[in-house]
């Protein structure tokens with residue numbers, strides 16, 4: 001058993017190396033075809049090392065290390081995502097368990113969900129009078145929908161069987177929520193959170209390009225203004241990897257919360 | 262023929278209550294009606310209109326009695342049970358439990374569901390504890406824990422207390438469901454095909470466990486159970502309610518089981534009375550088959 005596991009691990013590592021190699025290969029070809037307009041992997045690697053040597057330097061408002069930029073983006077996403085989830089989970093539970101609430105809120109969800117997060121930005125500016133608040137505002141809005149819909153779906157699909165247990169043994173409302181509703185809906189909620197954080201991480205880059213200040217999105221924009229394509233490429237890779245890690249994290253939680261009958 | 266038998270039944274009933282045999286002593290001071298089903302009809306609205314499942318059912322069940330309900334699939338046994346538990350409201354008539362009209366489910370009627378209905382995210386212990394906690398709000402935590410322990414002990418599940426339902430066998434799940442129903446100390450236990458999914462061996466030991474629990478409580482609990490198993494019904498019940506086929510099912514006949522308790526599974530099959538009852542039930546159920554065949 002352990003043997004097989006190790007072989008499997010070795011293989012997946014091998015495949016990972018191969019896909020990394022593939023990326024570098026394609027990148028190199030494009031770099032040659034564009035006659036260096038797109039910087040080569042090697043040139044980018046040099047800049048990357050330089051950036052990593054002091055990721056947390058801070059030389060004033062427009063010149064900060066990549067680590068600091070990243071940290072600020074993650075923080076923003078975390079705050080916005082938490083606020084969004086704090087609204088979405090209880091509201092989803094209400095919608096899933098109450099027909100009236102579902103009828104009232106569902107049309108609103110359907111209308112506002114497809115709106116581009118960036119369209120909310122001006123409203124955020126108006127409400128909070130600053131870019132920081134507006135950015136968090138759009139992350140909050142963005143991370144609402146998937147969690148809301150999945151939670152509502154999870155709660156509305158609680159089998160009659162479990163509801164019968166609750167009535168037969170005279171569970172209080174609170175006990176029903178804590179011991180039946182939440183445990184049953186938890187895998188759905190986590191799925192919603194996982195989708196939400198993915199979208200939030202996508203939106204943060206766009207949001208920070210609009211808002212400026214500090215963050216990985218702003219870093220991309222700033223690098224473009226400084227015509228440092230190497231930094232843009234590095235930022236793209238970092239954004240992708242952080243997104244992957246966030247997804248993996250929720251994937252792990254999802255696995256931990258799955259139960260079977 | 263039928264009226265004749267009913268008369269016999271009545272005599273047998275009064276006898277089994279009046280004769281204070283060593284195993285019937287409890288019935289002297291707990292006499293009284295536990296469940297009174299009065300003229301109960303249940304109709305459901307379906308796509309093809311309104312369909313009446315059970316019609317004008319009348320049935321009185323005494324305190325401490327074990328009653329089995331038997332009948333063909335789909336005739337309305339679960340529906341009848343659910344009117345007692347309060348999960349189905351009669352379209353007509355009413356059910357009176359412990360002198361109160363049933364308006365909904367209540368913990369004075371412990372239910373063992375057909376499909377066990379354990380909460381899959383809670384351990385064996387927690388499944389029982391949450392029920393006890395919900396029903397006995399005023400008791401202290403220590404007392405509630407003791408009750409759970411006691412009932413786990415009674416069904417022999419102490420070693421499996423921290424397992425999740427998915428880690429249990431069918432018989433173990435069944436025992437948890439029974440322990441949960443007993444732990445809330447209801448005056449009535451409602452069992453809907455409780456042993457249907459079990460193999461013959463496990464089933465037998467579950468019968469004994471059920472009677473053991475019933476005995477531990479001085480046979481004060483009223484037990485109503487739905488079953489398809491004639492032998493099981495005879496072994497456990499004081500009376501067997503045989504239902505007609507639906508729609509609009511009624512009670513076909515009530516058969517008394519005046520076999521002495523404690524009953525020994527191996528011995529009772531040799532009693533002439535057992536064979537008589539068995540034959541009676543078989544002919545009641547097979548008569549149905551033959552009528553159906555002719556149609």
Ligand SMILES: Nc1ncnc2c1ncn2[C@@H]1O[C@H](COP(=O)(O)OP(=O)(O)OP(=O)(O)O)[C@@H](O)[C@H]1O
Pocket residue numbers: 305306307314332333334335336337338339340341507
């Ligand atoms: N909620 C409902 N809505 C509509 N019809 C129902 C409902 N519940 C039960 N019925 C119908 O009532 C009839 C009796 O059902 P019930 O479950 O009481 O039968 P049963 O005797 O318990 O059968 P089984 O032995 O198979 O468990 C069936 O025809 C069923 O389709």
Ligand SMILES: [Mg+2]
Pocket residue numbers: 338339340453
């Ligand atoms: Mg049934």
